[in-house]
Amino acid sequence: MTPPDAPDRTPPADTVFHAGRLVPAHEASLRVDSMALRYGLSVFEGVRIYRLAGGGIRPWLLPQHLDRLRASLSAMRLPDPGVGEVPGVIAELAARNGITDDAYCRISVSADGPGLIGDEVRPVLSVTVRPMGRKRWLAGPDGMRLSVSRWQRPSGAVLPTHAKSIAQYAGSRIALAEAKAAGYDGCLLTTPEGNVAEAPTATLCAVHAGELTTPPLTDGVLPGVTRAWVLAACRDLGIPARPLSTGVARLRAADEVFLCGTGLEFAPVRALDSVTVPDWERRPVMSRLAEKYFAEARGESPATDVVWSSVD
Numbered sequence: 001m002t003p004p005d006a007p008d009r010t011p012p013a014d015t016v017f018h019a020g021r022l023v024p025a026h027e028a029s030l031r032v033d034s035m036a037l038r039y040g041l042s043v044f045e046g047v048r049i050y051r052l053a054g055g056g057i058r059p060w061l062l063p064q065h066l067d068r069l070r071a072s073l074s075a076m077r078l079p080d081p082g083v084g085e086v087p088g089v090i091a092e093l094a095a096r097n098g099i100t101d102d103a104y105c106r107i108s109v110s111a112d113g114p115g116l117i118g119d120e121v122r123p124v125l126s127v128t129v130r131p132m133g134r135k136r137w138l139a140g141p142d143g144m145r146l147s148v149s150r151w152q153r154p155s156g157a158v159l160p161t162h163a164k165s166i167a168q169y170a171g172s173r174i175a176l177a178e179a180k181a182a183g184y185d186g187c188l189l190t191t192p193e194g195n196v197a198e199a200p201t202a203t204l205c206a207v208h209a210g211e212l213t214t215p216p217l218t219d220g221v222l223p224g225v226t227r228a229w230v231l232a233a234c235r236d237l238g239i240p241a242r243p244l245s246t247g248v249a250r251l252r253a254a255d256e257v258f259l260c261g262t263g264l265e266f267a268p269v270r271a272l273d274s275v276t277v278p279d280w281e282r283r284p285v286m287s288r289l290a291e292k293y294f295a296e297a298r299g300e301s302p303a304t305d306v307v308w309s310s311v312d
């Protein structure tokens with residue numbers, strides 16, 4: 001099994017799919033004058049591949065990720081280069097790269113070829129599949145210390161917030177660098193109204209007196225596939241759950257806070273700025289969700305019905 005907290009390791013035969021061909025990773029490149037680099041024109045998905053209890057592997061929540069990818073293409077006005085072939089490409093790459101355990105697949109569509117800002121785009125589809133195990137927050141007993149950042153998630157008046165576009169991450173990266181320099185493990189981006197939005201690459205969930213809330217999509221957060229799974233799974237588990245705008249004071253009053261997302265899976269939050277989250281060690285709601293998540297992902301129990309949508 002992939003050891004806990006395994007970094008995204010490169011398989012010996014790192015074959016990737018790029019522009020219609022299976023090639024060694026070092027041969028898959030975009031031009032330096034591509035519109036992707038000039039204007040930040042690239043949308044992507046991160047998909048987990050899980051080892052099944054009964055043997056074999058399976059991309060997890062792939063149809064929902066592909067729905068979001070198509071929505072991202074449409075929002076960013078990029079043509080579809082053939083997203084329908086992604087499931088077959090993933091299977092082929094997993095076989096070529098000898099993937100038999102948990103892995104991470106990145107699918108991107110980028111504006112290849114030179115051009116000026118108003119020019120037509122030539123989209124190129126790229127897919128990578130590489131081993132990835134648990135991050136330290138699930139593998140060990142620790143919890144994250146997060147700061148509430150002065151940096152904001154771009155509002156819907158800046159970029160389409162439901163699009164998973166690389167352009168969204170330029171500011172989040174600065175926010176994360178600032179938080180790390182101040183000794184935190186991560187940060188929460190805010191909204192123009194001063195609410196908390198999400199972490200740079202994960203959804204925020206808070207629990208108050210047994211009720212789970214997560215910032216609503218109208219607050220400009222990415223419509224996370226894991227977020228959609230969490231809201232649906234809470235219904236199955238009888239945990240009250242709803243999207244709700246949350247200010248810093250409300251968040252600080254939570255019994256439990258955690259992050260969730262494809263790459264991170266689940267991560268308990270131990271402290272917000274210098275304030276300790278009371279139930280961070282017991283993390284009762286996150287633990288129930290994580291247990292259900294892995295049972296489903298590994299095919300040990302039927303999968304929750306999850307519909308991805310760009311609106312709540």
Ligand SMILES: Cc1ncc(COP(=O)(O)O)c(C=O)c1O
Pocket residue numbers: 046198199200201202203222223224225226227260261262263
């Ligand atoms: C900004 C942002 N929010 C939330 C998430 C979690 O989304 P998902 O559960 O679809 O991975 C991600 C994941 O990459 C992200 O980049």
